[in-house]
Amino acid sequence: MTEGQPFFQLDWVLDNLDTLAQRIGEHMLVTVIAVVAGFVISFGLALAVRRYPRLYGPILAVSGVLYAVPSIALFVLFIPITGLSLLTAEIALVSYTLVILVRNIVTGLRGVPADVIEAARGMGYTDRQRLWRVELPIALPIIVAGVRIATVTTIGLVTIATLIGMGGLGYLIVNIGVQQRFPTATITGVAVVVLLSTIVDLGLLAVQRRLTPWAKARGG
């Protein structure tokens, strides 16, 4: 910080709205790719668990271990293989979503009452119809809850992905704010990350409420 410069300069923020928008865009793109990829993989794993319940333990163990590795280490670990690339960042980010998403999807599916499943079988649903028309809709609130946690976590982690050159809001916080000793950028970056997380979280909640009007009656 240079002498006589104010700690926070609103002018800078207003002058750089374009850059800010660009960084938000980058940040969200990396986040969405990670959550979508993580969801697709987790969904597949959860369906495997639905069919072969004994897979659940090993899958949870592996994804749990992945979750426990410090994020920076995980980013760095893959650099020798995949370089300073989006792929490296996504591999790390997706690994973090797995434990959250698999657990919530499996819990959601297992939470479907046994009598509901028996009624569905007795009325002549095929296995696939039962999954898509009965079990998944009923599991939806818990699945969306998992997606919310995974998304908010990922938005935070993407900030760190800037260390391997992924841009995003982390670029403001670290590259401009810290390295160029310009606190305004750091503060702005952090504030926008928090704001973004909150908006996305509430947005997903609103979507879930819309999709599951029936859950309201039971406080879901």
Next chain:
Amino acid sequence: MSSSAAVVRLEHVGKRYGSEGGPEAVSDLSLEIPAGEICVLVGPSGCGKTTTMKMINRLIEPTSGRITIDGEDVMALPAVELRRRIGYVIQQVGLFPHLTVAQNVAVVPRLLRWPEARVRERTSELLDLVRLQPSTYGDRYPAALSGGERQRVGVARALAADPPLMLMDEPFGAVDPILRDRLQNEFLRLQAQVRKTIVFVTHDVDEAIKMADRIAILQKGGVLAQYDTPDAILAAPASDFVAHFVGADRGLKRLSLGRVRDLELGKPVTARAGEPRAELRRRLDEAATDYVLLLDEKDRPLGWIGRGDLSGDGAVGVDDAIPGSPTLEPESTLRDALSVMLGSSVQLGVVVDDDERVLGVVSVDAISEVLRTPTTRPT
């Protein structure tokens, strides 16, 4: 299968769990369930009654024997197609919480890809049938319903595609006794309209006696102990097991099956206010009985007058009658009739019609006569 009611036949059906030599849940069971009847499978736990029922819609596959519905082997169809043709009601109802009442009822028609207009029409028809106003209840979610309402929706849902056969697994087992009684009565009224073939599982003998046209009593290992009408089973249990299972009060249970209208009514000696006592004494002597029934001008009973109160001269009046003589209706059960008679001073029950006019009388003797003669259940 026709869409009205189906004949279900079980031929030497068995279910063995595990490999050869494993325990048999059901063994060599043969039953024929006539179209349009309620067949109740009843027995202690472990008797294979639920297993037997679930083999009909192949939620459990039999290991031996053959099950046919209207002559068609259940194994001839893919299981899901078979199940869509059979109504299914379970104890916890199993309504889909994410679907409205109307959508729940429409499940099977939609699986069968009925045109949307027909689905809607059928849905409201069924809600009306189970006495739930479609405009009030159609858009509600199951979480907003009472236990009784949920059970009714479950029955409507099972009837949706007009199946010729319904399977009901302890459908009224999870509700309190008062509600259960009401739901049972409602269901019997409904069945009188729709006349489906129904396989009904319960562990409750009284429910079985009340609901059944025919009862199949199973004992451990899925062995058929007796298969007959409730009246015949109560009148003549086939074994000690059956006698014990239906209970020591089976005589009284039989009485609750019979109705006053099934009895031949006796003709009472009658009188009207103002008739001379001497004349009434003469009538009692002629009929060799001790009580005369006083009627009003519209043939409605005012009460009994005993021989002891007819001494002397003059005319009888309303004041001479023993007040509070209870009356019975043709629809009263024999059990209720007996109870009323035992509680009154004159052990004769006066049966009246809808306008309270006297139809005749029943005596305690007439009722005990019923218990001595094993007859089939009057319908």
